[in-house]
Amino acid sequence: MKIMMYGHGGSMNRGCEAIVRSSASIIKEGIGGAQVYLLSDNPHTDQSITKLDDVYDGSPSPLRKYSYDWLVSSVRNKLFQDESYALGKIHDNIIRHIDHMDVCLSIGGDNYCYGEQPGWYEVNRRVKRQGKKLVLWGCSIGEEDMSPAKLQDLAGYDLILARETLTYEMLKAKGLTNVRLVADPAFTMEKEELALPEGWQEGNTVGLNFSPLVWKRNEQSKAAVHELIRHMLDTTDMAISLTPHVMQEGNNDYEVLQTYYEEYKHTGRVLLLPDHLNAIQYKGYIARMRFFIGARTHATIAAYSNAVPTLVLGYSVKSKGIAKDLFGEEKLVLGIQDISSGAKLKGAFDEMVRDEAVLREALRGSVPRLQQLSHRAVQYLAELA
Numbered sequence: 001m002k003i004m005m006y007g008h009g010g011s012m013n014r015g016c017e018a019i020v021r022s023s024a025s026i027i028k029e030g031i032g033g034a035q036v037y038l039l040s041d042n043p044h045t046d047q048s049i050t051k052l053d054d055v056y057d058g059s060p061s062p063l064r065k066y067s068y069d070w071l072v073s074s075v076r077n078k079l080f081q082d083e084s085y086a087l088g089k090i091h092d093n094i095i096r097h098i099d100h101m102d103v104c105l106s107i108g109g110d111n112y113c114y115g116e117q118p119g120w121y122e123v124n125r126r127v128k129r130q131g132k133k134l135v136l137w138g139c140s141i142g143e144e145d146m147s148p149a150k151l152q153d154l155a156g157y158d159l160i161l162a163r164e165t166l167t168y169e170m171l172k173a174k175g176l177t178n179v180r181l182v183a184d185p186a187f188t189m190e191k192e193e194l195a196l197p198e199g200w201q202e203g204n205t206v207g208l209n210f211s212p213l214v215w216k217r218n219e220q221s222k223a224a225v226h227e228l229i230r231h232m233l234d235t236t237d238m239a240i241s242l243t244p245h246v247m248q249e250g251n252n253d254y255e256v257l258q259t260y261y262e263e264y265k266h267t268g269r270v271l272l273l274p275d276h277l278n279a280i281q282y283k284g285y286i287a288r289m290r291f292f293i294g295a296r297t298h299a300t301i302a303a304y305s306n307a308v309p310t311l312v313l314g315y316s317v318k319s320k321g322i323a324k325d326l327f328g329e330e331k332l333v334l335g336i337q338d339i340s341s342g343a344k345l346k347g348a349f350d351e352m353v354r355d356e357a358v359l360r361e362a363l364r365g366s367v368p369r370l371q372q373l374s375h376r377a378v379q380y381l382a383e384l385a
Contacts, residue, residue: 164321227342
């Protein structure tokens, strides 16, 4: 079985890297002879993912103004309101590989959370037109993200694998019959443990991840996180490890966390992990933390999967759904509005510390079940063959 992964922006987002790494591993483990190929917007960032059979450039190619393709697409759009020609040319780096594959996996689990996606709709139509199997792999979609066009596109998939219960139930309620419940493949990802940095307290370090996405959506959250850091320094003896997980231009956790580091490095208890580690190396550090506080979903999955009690600075359905599947409730997930309040952040942190043993025990019980659901996705994939 030849499998093509597309919808991947590149591994400077370590969460995207985690999905690709873990997916390639469990697919090859579960389907004998499977070959896995990746289409990436930034293929140079994915070269270290050894389980892939090859990585291709899948980046979009904008139409050059006044070119033949631009003229044809302009006429078709103006006369017939038909964008398919233009979209096909823009996404040709993906489309030209379809014919060589058996199954096409749309792996951008969040792609449907950001408005209409006519480009992906067109790619998906081309996949079906060429008689290939079409799978949406490990997605999260909120009720607020849905539209008639999106629902029509989703109905065209041979298989939709929802990575948490909230998305699964919502899609089923919309009348889709091609949906199965699984878990994020990153729950199964391996870790690499590097040497601990200076200032790390073994067994007594709390990780903190924060992102520009959250910062921009709630500017007051910046001050609230300052309050939280001061609270942790004043009321505990723990070290604080600032932990980046996305290093994309304009969306760089490291730049945000560096401002906090400069403010508190004089305490000797705040350290900043480097910005060049890969997903399994960050997971190796997160796994050795006592607690974790994170805005990036796959940083929190790295913590959860190692039974590290975690406070999620949530901004989407995936954060809530994953917590619900782990704990039976949306446990220790703060919404985007909640994190403008230093008092709420401090209160949630204190709750996490108070319930440390209970949370750790709950994760030890539930994570193996989610890992089984991750592997079940491969079983569903194999049944398509």
